[in-house]
Amino acid sequence: MSSSGTNPPPERVESGEFVSVAWELLLPAASAPARRRGRALQSALREAVRSGSLVPGTRLPSSRALAADLRVSRGLVTEAYEQLTAEGYLRSEQGAGTWVSGVVRPAIPGARDLAPRALGARVDFRSGTPDLSLFPRSAWAATYRSVLRRLPHSALGYPDPRGLPELREALAALLTRRRGVVADPERLVVCSGVAQAMTLLGFVLHGRGMRTVGVEDPGSPEHTALFASAAIATTGLPLDDEGLAAEPLERSGVRAVVTTPAHQFPTGIAYSAARRSRLLDWARATDGLIVEDDYDGDFRYDRAPVGALQGLDPQHVAYTGSVSKSLAPGLRLGWLLAPATMTDEIVARKRTMDLGNPAVDQAVLAEFIGGGGYDRQLRRCQRAYRERRDALTATLAKYFPGTEVSGIAAGLHIIARLPGRHGPEPVFMARAAAAGVALRPLSDFGTVASTDRRVSLVLGYAQLAPQDIVQGVRLLAAAQRGTAGPDIGGGRVFI
Ligand SMILES: Cc1ncc(COP(=O)(O)O)c(C=O)c1O
The missing domain is CATH 3.40.640.10 (Type I PLP-dependent aspartate aminotransferase-like (Major domain))
Structure with a gap:
């Protein structure tokens, strides 16, 4: 592995930070067709750094470990690390490993919220987008x-x-x-x-x-x-x-x-x-x-x-x-x-x-x-979104009994506070990502510390068909029970 020749930053974020986003960001690339897999992996990694999902100083897993987790050949990971090190996104040092360099400035805070839907997520509950297929x-x-x-x-x-x-x-x-x-x-x-x-x-x-x-x-x-x-x-x-x-x-x-x-x-x-x-x-x-x-x-x-x-x-x-x-x-x-x-x-x-x-x-x-087209459009969306909200609240009640939902009377997302047994939040989020479910915790949106220890989620439903909502909640429930499908590694290294 090549070296950038400069000193590592004094503070390095442990690879736990890396793994919490790794599944979501790298898995789609890992399952790309073989001839495009190497490039896809490099692009996904580059994008993760550029968007600020991987912050400077984050230590990457060894190429052997990442290759095993993503079920790709080690050569592809080594090549990706080398390429991104050459471009300045990563830094590496013999014996010290590879980490995200401080050269790249992530986009302005919040820019990630406007990013397209999570690549490769099986179900994406992140709020912000309506159902674009309802455009008249x-x-x-x-x-x-x-x-x-x-x-x-x-x-x-x-x-x-x-x-x-x-x-x-x-x-x-x-x-x-x-x-x-x-x-x-x-x-x-x-x-x-x-x-x-x-x-x-x-x-x-x-x-x-x-x-x-x-x-x-x-x-x-x-x-x-x-x-x-x-x-x-x-x-x-x-x-x-x-x-x-x-x-x-x-x-x-x-x-x-x-x-x-x-x-x-x-x-x-x-x-x-x-x-x-x-x-x-x-x-x-x-x-x-x-x-x-x-x-x-x-x-x-x-x-x-x-x-x-x-x-x-x-x-x-x-x-x-x-x-x-x-x-x-x-x-x-x-x-x-x-x-x-x-x-x-x-x-x-x-x-x-x-x-x-x-x-x-x-x-x-x-x-x-x-x-009158605008009023018609609003009535149409209103019907569709009410049905989706009802599907979400009913499915949460079934698979996460005891969940407290709020903010359901209006808008295109709800807050779901899960019973205490589903914490702590980082574990919950890592399992969700491993199950291919993209979502954001309420804690992502505030700085005021909460005394509420429950996992609180911001769940957007407008963009999902009712059957996708049901599937997403079931995937989450299965992931929390530790019965997520083997195709995604079961969250092994991520929790
Ligand atoms: C709080 C909030 N305000 C405004 C917007 C919409 O911004 P714009 O009208 O520029 O698309 C969003 C989009 O998701 C939002 O979450």
Whole structure:
């Protein structure tokens, strides 16, 4: 094995860190057709380092051990280690082994959440993506054709950076009707999803001298990453049973806070009426800003969705949402409605950022909403997702009796707290990965230490057919009993 010639880092993470992700990341490569297996292994390993799944300093198993665990020839592993060492991803030293080098900088925190589905996972419960096969292709294609037929040439020039007037009007009517938002089309800005809305707000707040915003903890790592791109730091604020805890917010000194009141991400709490009003009191008293990320507010299964916080005080709430859950994240279409005093600066930022969203796509969405297609799509998704949620809760009750589920009334994921006998969490997660089930524990999303020792999982169900949900839970149960299939090594070295 070649050596990079430099000293190993002082701190090396033991190979336990490696093995917890190894099955999930390397197994598909190991079962690739023989002629592509070597390259597949190298790509999977490279990607694991690049994405930050394998952190610098992580010690890799010996080539002999990894080859045996993956059931590939040792030569393939040696070759992969040599290739990646030559490229700088790994470092190795005679007698000291191989470890992940410190040269590669992983993507910004949270970027892993937006990664495509776990390669090779048999069942992927990670939340974040709707069922993309429910995208209304025929209706969308018909609308596209109709729009292209009727749009004048002039409409293909640079659009209004706020968005096409017809889309802003359609969205304003939709959000007023469905989410109780106070939506003036003149103040609504069409943008590339919630992600761009956060960045736009970040730039504007930074321009006004703000350097820190509050975020929910646990919460979405994306919020932190997006504000960081505008040079704004985030400070995590704890939750209680009713939503973001009021007193820590009041004590924190922040003047802006990012929230997910309709279905808190990831705990699934719907903020209580009392907490919504207390937050608004805070915003009024401090002249603060509540950023409302309504990422899956359309989906509520037991009754009509709770209206948006913004409707109660549009001067202190910046409201954002997108079609990422209702249609497809790949459309990159969303909206931002900020307090009137911020609109001009937001539009100026939007103009310098990208000169506006693609005109044809905007026109298509406007016509799709106006023609009733969007409401039909929501009804269709709602039916499908309710059925999947029911399948998940029923199957958990059957295979993991005593599990406490929460956050089930809305959204596209639930929290499952398993009875104590299923811990500790790292063992549970390693067994799940060994069984080919991709999922994330609640602890991945927060920094506030929990006294609850139970294994708590964030389970996304929207993207899985009911039969896949049942299979996933059964695989998990079998893995926990130690009866996972032999094709994946039974988790032997991983626990
Ligand atoms: C908390 C949260 N907000 C927003 C989004 C959606 O972002 P976007 O609208 O940019 O696709 C997601 C996506 O999974 C999310 O988890």
